[in-house]
Every structure is written in structure tokens, then in C-alpha cells.
Amino acid sequence: MKRIKTDICIIGGGSGGLSIAAGAVQMGAKVILIEGGKMGGDCLNYGCVPSKALIASAKQAYAMSHGANLGVAETDAVVDYAAAKDHVHDVIATIAPVDSVERFEGLGVHVIQEHGRFISETDVQAGDTIITARRFVVATGSGPLVPPIPGLDSVTYYTNENIFDLREKPKHLIIIGGGPIGIEMAQAHRRLGCNVTVIEGAKALGKDDPELAQIVLDTLREEGVNIIEDAQAEKISSKGDTITVHTAKGDFTGSHLLMAVGRKVNTDRLDLDKGGIEHDRRGLKVGDNLRSISNKRVYAAGDVAGGLQFTHVAGYHAGVLIRSMLFGLPSKQRTDHIPWATYTDPELAQVGLTEAQAKEKHGDKVEVVRFEFHHNDRAIAERKTKGLIKVMVLKGRPIGASIVGHQAGELIGMWAMAIANNMKMSAIANTVLPYPTITEVNKRAAGAYFSPRLFENPTVKRVVGLVQRWLP
Numbered sequence: 001m002k003r004i005k006t007d008i009c010i011i012g013g014g015s016g017g018l019s020i021a022a023g024a025v026q027m028g029a030k031v032i033l034i035e036g037g038k039m040g041g042d043c044l045n046y047g048c049v050p051s052k053a054l055i056a057s058a059k060q061a062y063a064m065s066h067g068a069n070l071g072v073a074e075t076d077a078v079v080d081y082a083a084a085k086d087h088v089h090d091v092i093a094t095i096a097p098v099d100s101v102e103r104f105e106g107l108g109v110h111v112i113q114e115h116g117r118f119i120s121e122t123d124v125q126a127g128d129t130i131i132t133a134r135r136f137v138v139a140t141g142s143g144p145l146v147p148p149i150p151g152l153d154s155v156t157y158y159t160n161e162n163i164f165d166l167r168e169k170p171k172h173l174i175i176i177g178g179g180p181i182g183i184e185m186a187q188a189h190r191r192l193g194c195n196v197t198v199i200e201g202a203k204a205l206g207k208d209d210p211e212l213a214q215i216v217l218d219t220l221r222e223e224g225v226n227i228i229e230d231a232q233a234e235k236i237s238s239k240g241d242t243i244t245v246h247t248a249k250g251d252f253t254g255s256h257l258l259m260a261v262g263r264k265v266n267t268d269r270l271d272l273d274k275g276g277i278e279h280d281r282r283g284l285k286v287g288d289n290l291r292s293i294s295n296k297r298v299y300a301a302g303d304v305a306g307g308l309q310f311t312h313v314a315g316y317h318a319g320v321l322i323r324s325m326l327f328g329l330p331s332k333q334r335t336d337h338i339p340w341a342t343y344t345d346p347e348l349a350q351v352g353l354t355e356a357q358a359k360e361k362h363g364d365k366v367e368v369v370r371f372e373f374h375h376n377d378r379a380i381a382e383r384k385t386k387g388l389i390k391v392m393v394l395k396g397r398p399i400g401a402s403i404v405g406h407q408a409g410e411l412i413g414m415w416a417m418a419i420a421n422n423m424k425m426s427a428i429a430n431t432v433l434p435y436p437t438i439t440e441v442n443k444r445a446a447g448a449y450f451s452p453r454l455f456e457n458p459t460v461k462r463v464v465g466l467v468q469r470w471l472p
């Protein structure tokens with residue numbers, strides 16, 4: 001057995017672990033990174049990257065058959081599903097070198113390609129190496145949750161870990177779960193020419209503003225996706241080449257099944273109890289500083305830290321941890337300024353509080369301003385007019401923004417910046433933006449906040465009247 005001592009030992013080489021490793025080693029710390037699967041983790045190999053690449057193929061297919069309103073003859077796109085998967089894997093391969101063992105070893109990180117597990121409060125074992133570290137970071141991410149639905153174990157089903165390897169085009173894809181994974185995959189597969197049924201136990205896209213989520217769901221339904229809500233999958237059976245999902249709202253039969261019912265944190269193989277690390281089904285129990293409440297040497301980052309599960313959150317955690325682990329500075333995570341986006345067409349994005357959350361927290365003090373995309377000239381030019389932005393404002397400052405529409409994932413950035421920096425609505429209203437851009441919806445939403453104050457204000461009218469009389 002080999003023994004190594006280091007400053008920082010990171011378990012998990014995904015979005016969180018890699019960001020911490022790269023930052024810490026380049027600032028002079030001795031870093032060991034333990035990765036038991038593929039470098040890059042879920043995001044690169046089974047998550048964000050492959051899903052967005054498949055969505056790009058689907059978008060292209062859709063555009064080819066929906067150009068008449070732009071004067072371009074429509075044609076039935078001939079989709080080669082296997083070639084679309086080649087594209088997906090090519091995109092992964094293009095990005096992979098940035099996350100590779102070679103790059104990290106080149107930066108000075110000692111990478112151990114094994115699974116790690118705690119053998120004491122101060123030691124982790126990975127293969128035949130025991131690592132003693134001053135600080136450990138657990139960044140082991142999450143995997144697909146597969147609930148024990150009766151009959152599931154007797155059929156072939158897919159999860160996000162193998163759907164991107166499937167090369168035969170599903171005739172009819174049944175998706176259990178209408179969260180972001182289920183809904184993104186539903187629209188992509190429909191546009192690639194599959195029949196698609198989504199079976200959702202509660203409300204699809206239930207973590208987003210319901211008014212905006214409805215616009216996405218209506219669009220998917222118009223495109224032919226069958227979305228059944230309030231229908232828990234209770235039993236699964238198969239006959240020949242078909243799979244049937246049984247629910248209280250009826251039975252739904254298809255050729256392929258994708259499970260997208262949520263995530264399970266990867267803590268099983270870590271022996272956290274031996275490390276004296278408290279945990280529950282959401283991950284490690286940590287404070288706002290992301291430090292374990294029971295073993296002060298240990299920190300968590302990313303999906304396993306018990307909060308929002310996004311790549312940019314894992315990256316943000318890296319910054320919080322580097323500040324405290326390398327410089328000993330007090331450093332806490334915030335969650336009120338974290339945006340997210342679901343990459344359907346139209347996209348759906350959120351930062352801060354939704355309308356319902358803001359009203360529950362602040363009552364009548366909250367003002368909600370709205371602006372619809374069909375008033376935006378660029379949206380009209382591109383015929384992307386389906387969309388709405390809502391901004392929740394408290395005492396002149398945004399505390400939440402919800403956007404559905406073309407490029408909502410890009411547009412939300414301005415509100416994420418405003419909330420992160422406690423900016424006022426006037427900062428957005430005073431910004432000059434190039435015309436014609438979709439991002440002008442942001443400025444118009446800020447304008448909608450000030451218009452009644454300026455245009456429906458008798459004092460303003462009186463002052464202007466007086467000034468006009470006295471001006472030469």
C-alpha cells in the first residue's frame with residue numbers, strides 16, 4: 001500500500017472537482033484528484049453536453065420543416081438518428097481534452113483513476129494508495145434515481161447514462177418524469193421523428209413558474225408530445241417489443257423507456273461514516289460554508305452538497321471553497337442569485353424568486369412587471385414571438401426574474417448579474433442596448449417598472465408643465 005500526504009484531496013473529477021483542482025493547483029497547493037469513472041463527470045459525458053448537442057440536431061431538423069413563414073420552402077428533414085448520436089459523441093470528444101487526465105497532470109495535479117473511500121477521518125483509500133490530506137473535497141455528483149416501480153427490473157430501460165449511446169431511433173419513447181431531463185429529451189426526440197409520451201406524477205416542470213412552464217408544455221403538445229400529468233407510474237409490463245407504463249390515468253405503450261424521475265447522490269461507495277461525515281439522501285450535511293458539520297477537514301461541492309444541482313453551481317462552489325481552503329478567508333455560498341435554464345424551444349429560465357415565492361415572502365410589497373416578446377422587433381423579425389418576461393421587484397431592486405422565450409437562457413444573465421450585485425432596476429433601464437436584439441426585452445421589462453411612475457404621475461406632469469412655461 002502506498003501512502004501520500006497532500007494539502008487538498010478531491011474525490012470526483014466532474015464539474016465541481018475539476019474546477020477546484022485547476023484553481024487550487026495553479027495557486028500553489030498540492031492537489032490529488034481521485035476519479036473512478038470518466039473525467040468530466042456527468043455534465044460532459046451523460047448530462048449537459050450530450051443533451052445540448054442532441055437538442056442542436058433536433059433544432060436543425062425542426063427548422064428545415066418550419067421555414068415557410070420566412071419564405072423558405074419546407075422539407076421533411078431526413079433524420080439519421082445514429083448520425084445525430086455521432087455528432088453528440090464528437091461534441092463530447094471535442095470538449096474532453098479540457099477535462100482530461102493529461103491536462104490536469106500537466107497543471108501539476110496528481111490524478112488517481114480509482115474510486116475513493118474514507119478509511120478514517122483523515123485518510124482516503126483509492127486503489128492501493130492511502131491519501132492523508134489537510135482538506136478533503138467530496139465532489140462525487142449524482143446519478144439517475146431509479147425507483148423500485150414494480151416490473152421495471154424486467155424491461156430494458158434507459159437513463160441519462162446510456163440514452164446517448166442508443167443508436168436505433170425509438171419508434172415511441174416513453175419518458176417517466178417531466179422535470180428538465182424528461183422535457184428536454186421529449187422535445188428533442190419528437191423533433192428527431194419519434195413519437196413521445198411523458199408520464200409525470202405531479203406537474204411537469206414543477207420547479208419553474210407555472211405560467212411560464214405552461215407555455216413550454218403547450219408548445220411541446222402542439223409539436224405532438226403527449227404529456228400526461230398527475231399520473232404516477234405505478235407498474236411496468238412488456239409484451240413482445242413493447243413496454244407499457246400503467247398509471248391511474250391509463251396505460252401508455254411505447255417501444256423504448258427513459259427514466260428521468262430525479263437524481264440520487266453518489267455517496268454509496270464513499271464510506272462516509274468511517275470518515276465521521278454526516279449525510280442524508282440529499283448528500284453531505286454541510287453549512288453555508290460547504291464544510292461538513294461533523295468533520296472539519298471535509299467539504300462538499302456540486303450535486304452532493306445538498307442544494308441546487310447544476311454545473312454552474314458546482315463551479316460556483318469551487319470559488320467558495322478555494323477562498324476558504326487556500327486563503328483561510330471566511331466564505332459562504334449564496335443561493336438567491338443562482339440562475340438556471342431549461343433548453344427547450346422556447347427556453348425557460350429563472351433566477352431568484354418566482355412570482356409566487358416573492359409574494360409569499362414579501363406580500364403586497366412586491367411589484368411584478370411583465371413584458372411580452374411579441375413587442376420585441378427582433379423577435380418579430382425572426383418569428384420567435386412566443387415569450388414572456390416577469391421581474392419581481394422589491395423597493396426598486398429585482399429579487400427574481402422568470403423568462404420563457406427565444407434565448408431565455410442567455411437573457412437571464414443580466415438579471416443574475418443585477419441580483420448578485422444588488423443592483424437597482426434603474427441600472428437595467430439606464431443601460432443602452434443594441435437595436436434590434438432580443439435582450440431589449442430585459443430593458444423593456446425595467447421600463448415597464450418605471451413607466452407608470454413617469455407617465456401616470458400627476459406630479460411629474462405638473463412639474464413638466466411648469467418647467468415648459470418658464471423655459472425660453
Ligand SMILES: Cc1cc2nc3c(=O)[nH]c(=O)nc-3n(C[C@H](O)[C@H](O)[C@H](O)COP(=O)(O)OP(=O)(O)OC[C@H]3O[C@@H](n4cnc5c(N)ncnc54)[C@H](O)[C@@H]3O)c2cc1C
Pocket residue numbers: 011012013014015016017034035036037038039040041042043044046047048049051114115116117139140141142160181266269270301302303304309310311312313314
Ligand atoms: C441529462 C442531464 C442534463 C443536464 N443538463 C444540465 C445543463 O444544461 N446545465 C447545468 O447546469 N446542469 C445540467 N445538468 C446537471 C449537471 O450535469 C450536474 O449538476 C453537474 O454535473 C454536477 O457536477 P458535480 O461535480 O457535482 O458532479 P459530476 O460532474 O457528476 O462529477 C462527479 C464525478 O465523481 C465521480 N465519482 C463518484 N463517486 C466517486 C468515488 N467514490 N471516487 C472517485 N470518483 C467518484 C464520478 O465518476 C463523476 O465523474 C444535467 C444533468 C443531466 C443528468
Ligand SMILES: NC(=O)c1ccc[n+]([C@@H]2O[C@H](COP(=O)([O-])OP(=O)(O)OC[C@H]3O[C@@H](n4cnc5c(N)ncnc54)[C@H](O)[C@@H]3O)[C@@H](O)[C@H]2O)c1
Pocket residue numbers: 147149176177178179180181182184199200201202203204205206207231232233234260261262263308309310340341342343
Ligand atoms: N437545463 C438544465 O440545467 C438541466 C437539464 C437537465 C437536468 N438538470 C439537472 O438535473 C436535475 C434532475 O433532473 P430530472 O428531470 O431527472 O429531475 P426532477 O426531480 O427535476 O424531475 C423529476 C420528475 O419526475 C417526477 N416523478 C418522480 N417519480 C415519478 C413516477 N413514479 N412517475 C411519474 N413521475 C415521477 C417528479 O414529479 C418530477 O417532476 C434537475 O433538477 C437539474 O438540477 C438540469
